[in-house]
Amino acid sequence: MDIAAIVKQLNLETRSAKDRLKNMVTGGYTGDLLSDVMANSKAGDIWITRQIHQNIVAVATLKEHAGIILVNSCEPASDTLDRANQENVPIMVSKLSAFELTGKIYSMLAEKK
Amino acid sequence: MVSVEKILEKHDFDIEGGNFNKAGTVSTRIKSILKHRQLPDEIVRRSAIVCYEAEINIVSYAKKGVISLTVIPDKIIIEANDEGPGIPNIELAMQQGYSTANQQIREMGFGAGMGLYNIKTYSDVFDITSEVNKGTFLKMAINLI
Ligand SMILES: Nc1ncnc2c1ncn2[C@@H]1O[C@H](COP(=O)(O)OP(=O)(O)O)[C@@H](O)[C@H]1O
Ligand SMILES: [Mg+2]
Numbered sequence: 001m002d003i004a005a006i007v008k009q010l011n012l013e014t015r016s017a018k019d020r021l022k023n024m025v026t027g028g029y030t031g032d033l034l035s036d037v038m039a040n041s042k043a044g045d046i047w048i049t050r051q052i053h054q055n056i057v058a059v060a061t062l063k064e065h066a067g068i069i070l071v072n073s074c075e076p077a078s079d080t081l082d083r084a085n086q087e088n089v090p091i092m093v094s095k096l097s098a099f100e101l102t103g104k105i106y107s108m109l110a111e112k113k
Numbered sequence: 114m115v116s117v118e119k120i121l122e123k124h125d126f127d128i129e130g131g132n133f134n135k136a137g138t139v140s141t142r143i144k145s146i147l148k149h150r151q152l153p154d155e156i157v158r159r160s161a162i163v164c165y166e167a168e169i170n171i172v173s174y175a176k177k178g179v180i181s182l183t184v185i186p187d188k189i190i191i192e193a194n195d196e197g198p199g200i201p202n203i204e205l206a207m208q209q210g211y212s213t214a215n216q217q218i219r220e221m222g223f224g225a226g227m228g229l230y231n232i233k234t235y236s237d238v239f240d241i242t243s244e245v246n247k248g249t250f251l252k253m254a255i256n257l258i
Binding site: 032033034036038039051053054056058059061062063079 | 133134136137138140141144154161162165166169220221222223225227228231234235
């Protein structure tokens, strides 16, 4: 499943790297503590968080995440977007809470298997 | 000491204390050097975690520091030396969940108190020394064979 499929089904708004929605999503990780995400997420994960600071781009790049989804309609800071466009990291925004969004994406991934 | 002819990579990177906008850039550089060497994914992944946590600690707590990467045939050595406040109680600082990070640092998602613990977990050799009001010195090794 690519990011575009998630964007479409869950009505996400894409805020950066719009040309990277073909990135394949192989799993997901939900968390707001960067040390936890660094240690426990995997390459190909879609990262679900409410952090908006530009450090999320560094973490997603280092971990080779497929992309980042901000929950509860959190908007990325403007320097976060600059950095994300530079590093080709797609950032999307969802109105849903982390709990709801994680559940929905988890089901979508499970169905594909 | 490592004999010179065996050194495959040796790089020093300066880190600015307090500059969260640049935090992670040195780790990203080091990761790409290791990837370029076509080291196993798991080794690169562990090195990136170790490096990132060391970098974030320098940015969070120290005035300035240097992270150096050395690759020799049988291991990766990552050293992080800083000029800063030092750590008065290393045993306490090593505990998961212990953090002196301020509110501003926590709001960005740092300060979970997992950094040093993760560094120790993901390296094969971990050595930490610190002197209050002087600095902190970390030496990590990840075995390649
Ligand atoms: N380079 C350093 N200089 C001074 N203090 C440090 C340094 N690294 C870690 N510390 C101290 O050790 C504590 C634990 O560090 P760490 O495990 O990385 O967790 P965190 O950074 O999330 O607090 C820090 O809160 C800080 O008090
Ligand atoms: Mg830390």
